[in-house]
Amino acid sequence: MTKIDTSSPEQVLPTPSHTVGPFYGYALPFRGGEDIAPAGHPDTVTVHGYVYDGAGDPLPDALLELWGPDTEGRTPTADGSMRRDPATGGFLGRNGVEFTGFGRIQTDADGHWYARTLRPGARGRSAPYVSVCVFARGLLVHLYTRLYLPGDAAALAADPLLSRVPAVRRDTLVAADEGHGTYRFDIRLQGEGETVFLEFQ
Amino acid sequence: MDLTLTQHDIDAEIAAGHAAYEQRVAGGAPVEHHPRRDYAPYRSSVLRHPGQPPVAIDVTKDPELVELASPAFGERDITGVDNDLTRQHAGEPVGERITVSGRLLDRTGRPVRGQLVEIWQANSAGRYAHQREQHDAPLDPNFTGVGRTLSDDDGFYRFTTVQPGPYPWRNHINAWRPAHIHFSVFGSAFTQRLVTQMYFPNDPLFPYDPILQSVTDDAARQRLVATYDHSLSVPEFSLGYHWDIVLDGPDATWIEEGR
Ligand SMILES: [Fe+3]
Numbered sequence: 211m212t213k214i215d216t217s218s219p220e221q222v223l224p225t226p227s228h229t230v231g232p233f234y235g236y237a238l239p240f241r242g243g244e245d246i247a248p249a250g251h252p253d254t255v256t257v258h259g260y261v262y263d264g265a266g267d268p269l270p271d272a273l274l275e276l277w278g279p280d281t282e283g284r285t286p287t288a289d290g291s292m293r294r295d296p297a298t299g300g301f302l303g304r305n306g307v308e309f310t311g312f313g314r315i316q317t318d319a320d321g322h323w324y325a326r327t328l329r330p331g332a333r334g335r336s337a338p339y340v341s342v343c344v345f346a347r348g349l350l351v352h353l354y355t356r357l358y359l360p361g362d363a364a365a366l367a368a369d370p371l372l373s374r375v376p377a378v379r380r381d382t383l384v385a386a387d388e389g390h391g392t393y394r395f396d397i398r399l400q401g402e403g404e405t406v407f408l409e410f411q
Numbered sequence: 412m413d414l415t416l417t418q419h420d421i422d423a424e425i426a427a428g429h430a431a432y433e434q435r436v437a438g439g440a441p442v443e444h445h446p447r448r449d450y451a452p453y454r455s456s457v458l459r460h461p462g463q464p465p466v467a468i469d470v471t472k473d474p475e476l477v478e479l480a481s482p483a484f485g486e487r488d489i490t491g492v493d494n495d496l497t498r499q500h501a502g503e504p505v506g507e508r509i510t511v512s513g514r515l516l517d518r519t520g521r522p523v524r525g526q527l528v529e530i531w532q533a534n535s536a537g538r539y540a541h542q543r544e545q546h547d548a549p550l551d552p553n554f555t556g557v558g559r560t561l562s563d564d565d566g567f568y569r570f571t572t573v574q575p576g577p578y579p580w581r582n583h584i585n586a587w588r589p590a591h592i593h594f595s596v597f598g599s600a601f602t603q604r605l606v607t608q609m610y611f612p613n614d615p616l617f618p619y620d621p622i623l624q625s626v627t628d629d630a631a632r633q634r635l636v637a638t639y640d641h642s643l644s645v646p647e648f649s650l651g652y653h654w655d656i657v658l659d660g661p662d663a664t665w666i667e668e669g670r
Pocket residue numbers: 231233533588591593
């Protein structure tokens with residue numbers, strides 16, 4: 211029964227999640243998926259890292275989605291992340307000026323990923339962060355986490371999420387400053403140093 | 412591939428998973444609409460699921476969370492033939508043409524408008540146009556198997572494609588995936604993001620497939636199977652399937668309604 215009865219809201223049950231599988235690579239990634247910041251923007255940061263499984267092996271087939279605010283903490287409303295070329299049907303990439311806040315990156319053969327995006331501004335009571343969603347073969351339901359940028363210790367200490375996470379696990383949510391606007395953020399799906407994943411209710 | 416694992420072994424694990432779920436529900440545990448990430452019959456899950464429980468975030472305490480908004484997609488992000496997978500090459504793909512349509516809804520039954528729906532699938536012989544694909548069924552030069560569209564004002568999406576074939580995979584000896592179309596969907600909040608698979612009615616492979624059976628709740632599993640809909644069939648052209656998609660997860664309306 212997949213015509214959903216919408217006459218009584220309590221009956222509207224969700225469609226179950228499934229794994230993204232191994233063969234999304236020719237379908238979901240798009241040109242410029244990792245170049246989220248408008249070209250040449252002075253507040254661009256590079257974020258990168260590896261995705262590891264429970265044996266410590268990097269995943270060559272993980273897909274990450276990044277979603278974050280602009281430098282003032284505003285939620286982007288522009289479309290055009292995967293702008294298309296009406297002549298060829300291929301991907302044009304972004305228009306170089308507008309900030310959509312959204313990126314999609316497949317890990318490479320080494321399990322490494324990177325993205326260039328705008329340094330996020332703070333929203334509400336939270337310290338600045340970029341939302342990260344992880345998909346992979348073997349992962350039946352995607353995983354949410356957050357990439358917080360280091361630097362403002364007071365803001366991080368006051369963050370409603372970070373202040374609830376045990377100290378030993380908190381660092382999995384905060385990227386490491388490598389200098390020159392580059393930040394390292396590894397994701398460990400399981401085991402020692404396991405990344406803190408989130409559930410929204 | 413585990414060369415020693417048989418379908419019989421996997422069947423026993425699937426049955427044990429169902430029995431354990433039914434026991435939990437009988438004991439008062441909530442219905443599970445989604446798979447558990449730790450589902451051993453699907454061997455790839457073993458090293459790729461967290462061992463720690465997720466940290467819960469109550470979105471009603473902070474309406475400013477960026478996860479309560481969603482990326483925007485628009486007409487610039489799609490081209491005219493993106494939702495017709497039979498027209499993306501010079502020639503016609505081989506296979507039975509099908510029309511797949513339905514509505515994108517939230518948990519209150521309201522349409523999700525103007526959001527991106529992406530699909531990918533094997534061709535009619537069960538082969539993906541992917542470099543790492545090892546199944547030796549023929550590629551179809553007239554079929555890539557990728558589609559995109561935006562949901563309309565009533566939440567409807569629509570694709571024209573060909574019926575995908577079932578295909579073998581290396582979970583265990585003689586493992587076959589039932590025919591399916593992969594879907595990737597955005598909601599009105601990033602928390603509603605969904606990647607899933609749509610199946611076709613009455614497929615004899617359903618009981619053998621650990622990915623479908625990872626959804627241990629019988630009613631939830633049924634929601635992954637499209638319905639044949641004669642009114643969607645196009646005369647002299649295609650057979651119609653209806654499949655509504657309901658996005659889980661809180662959005663901004665949860666806060667307004669105090670849920
Ligand atoms: Fe598949």
